[in-house]
Amino acid sequence: MANPLKPLTALGNPTAQSDTIGAVTITENPDTALASLASRLGREAEVASLAASAGVPLPGPGRAETAGYGAFWLGPEQWMIEAPFATHEDITAVLKPIFTDAASITEQTDAWVRFDITASDLPGYFERLCNFDMARATPGAATRTVIDHLGCYIIRRSLTLVSLLGPRSSAHSLHHALVTAARAIL
């Protein structure tokens, strides 16, 4: 019997939603598996060398990198690891054997909704959303800040593309904030 359960995206649709408002495009991206990685006390150097040999980048404060796996900095000795959902649905099962007991790894995939935002004027758009200074953020910058009372990660992939990770259970509220800000700069 076919599986009667249908996977839905964070916004509750069978496929990812995309909205274009003026020069801003907001696209839900359900194709990323996420896991947080934290070095255990005293094992920081070991984690760094295991990560380097497995192709997991561990970027510095406020930065994101892609080299095989994607990763961005969460806090001192803590990172979020990104991988394609299709091949890494069970991402912790892939990462745990790499780091053994030198790091704590927690699955995060379904904790977050990811929106990919393209806009011709990203700084002008983000000025209306949060107090993170997009104009001074070079590609590869990643940080956590508040958007409409929601703690979100902002990753600047390029001059025109930003990935935004917000709490999945508030996906509709975050989407509403993004659409409202996009209408404000029409």
Add this chain to the structure above:
Amino acid sequence: MIINHPLLGPRDAQEFIYLGDAALIHRPDGMAEGALERFIPYTYLRDNPAGSHRELWYHEQGDRSWLVVTRNTTTHEITAVEMARDVARKEGRSK
């Protein structure tokens, strides 16, 4: 107010939560002799200076690190920001 985070640079104070006097990181050993006498001042007694004050701030909407901020309570001028972890390590704590 802008707090110059040692790792992330200048960040708006809206992202932070204030805890209080930085002396709170000197928590007494609760199992030692005379712990009660040390816990009473630790819990209740604070200096209330008009001027330079070392205090703990938590970057809750950021990287969730604890900071020791030296702030002038009359002008809000911030003269130093350190990671609380580094402050504790300088004092010989293991973590």
